[in-house]
Amino acid sequence: MFTVGKPSPGVIVFTYAAGVLALLLFMFPIFWMVLTSFKTTVQAFSSVPVLFFTPTLENYREVLVDRGFIGYIRNSLFIGLLSTLLTLALAVTVAYPLARYSLRGERQIVSWILSLRIIPPIVSVIPLYIIFSNIGLVDQYPALVIMYTFMNLPLAVWMLRGFFAEIPRELEEAALVDGSTPLGSFFRIVLPLVAPGLVATGMLALIFCWNEFLFANVLTAARTRTAPVGLTEYATPVSVLWTQIMAAGTVVVVPVLTVGVVIQRFLVRGLALGAVKG
């Protein structure tokens, strides 16, 4: 901390003022989106912003039901959950050995995994589109599940390695002395202890899947279209259904925010822990 001792009253007032200003700037657009989602088109397009009005749920009904946005949400959830489970399963198989043993080439393996995140998705998406078209995977669920697992695996390994490294080795050794097999002690002792870490890592992976657009835009069509791509349907160069977009946007954003606020503490800790076992 760069200040010493108790802050003076002036400093406290300044800190609160900066905090309130930042909060207004960062929260206002989200507030505005949610507010607009409950307006009629006339209210939303008034040249002087309307703050008080009778809210309507018409936008939600129209976009979710009539325009089938709920189907895109279902695709997003299905692909996201499947990919997250796969990511966690694969990440555990890498993160646990890296955290528990001092392996030859460990440093190189970790650097290589992290370096994969440097490749811009636009670079992979051109050849992948051609490859996936040739093997009939375009607009099939596995296409995005594979890509999202690939996208999230490096970060998941990084975070889980930190969570595994936190568990005292003695616990496992005690189990082994009591006659447990290494695999048995892993499932009965280690995995339950690391469960909060798995949840935090999984939630983060799920959010990244949920928000992803480039791969989804290129690799899906009518059957497997996800929510972010579905949003583009309502904003064509010809017409933009603003109030319905704000409703759909609210539906996309609010669950993530709720989850985010709940698991924030875990996430920040998890990201920091990755660095513990340098």
Added chain:
Amino acid sequence: MSAGRSALPREQVRSRRRHLVPYLVMLPALLFLLAVSIVPLVYSLVVSLLRFNLMNLDRTGFVGLRNFQLILESPDFWNSLRVTALFVVIAVGLELVLGLALALVLSRDVPGIGFFRSFILVPLALAPVVVGLLWRFMLNTESGVLNWIVTLFGLPRLDFLSNTLLALPIIALVDVWQWTPFMFLILLAAIQALPHEPFEAAAIDGASTWETIVHIALPMLRYPILVAVLLRTIDAFRVYDLIFMMTRGGPINATDTLSWSVYNVGFRNFNMGYAAALSWIILIIVTVIVTIFIRLLSGRGEQPA
């Protein structure tokens, strides 16, 4: 099992096998990562050497480095490079300044500060697609709330996103809105981890707050700042979602970033050979940038993996 291996004492064989187990456990995941990263890159390199248009597959053929030559001779490529560089500099530069300032101010432990720190992070969780649409709505000429604010200052309404000079900086500012909290998050954690002693010494010597920040805090924050700027640069360099939602590369080509340009050539003109070559050029540029950052970082000795 080879003859040499079976000549080893039993104990040694077992311990060697046990040493292999961690690697075997890691193998499937590592192979998966290898397959999904290397196969597309190699395939893309092959495609980049072809005349390969999905709308005209009959004319497919080997053209050597022709695609690369066409790109380097194209003014569109140099425009995209300039647009992307400008976007990265504006966005990441402002994010660093604002994120650092915010982290310094909000690092003071006053009651209830946790509330502010948490809610500032909210934009990070938003889908960039939603962010792009939301800001486009707020910037709308006729009814956008931001244009209403403009009129409060007695200025005429502006068509921000149709203006060739304004469109790119505006999109960069939207990026600043979403990602300044990321800089804030990393730098706040770094500031909180700083040792107390140098600051106590500075206080005793009567240094001003400004002097303390510039001469003591900033040099100690060099490493986290570089990491945060590196992560944001990698990310800002690939900007695509905001462009798709806000301007689609326009007006004219004022927001035609490199990622958008690859998408445009590949999935609107279906010229895969050219798009693959362009994406390899992007990969090389990114690798050079990252290498420079890593050099800067490793100048500081011990680095966490």
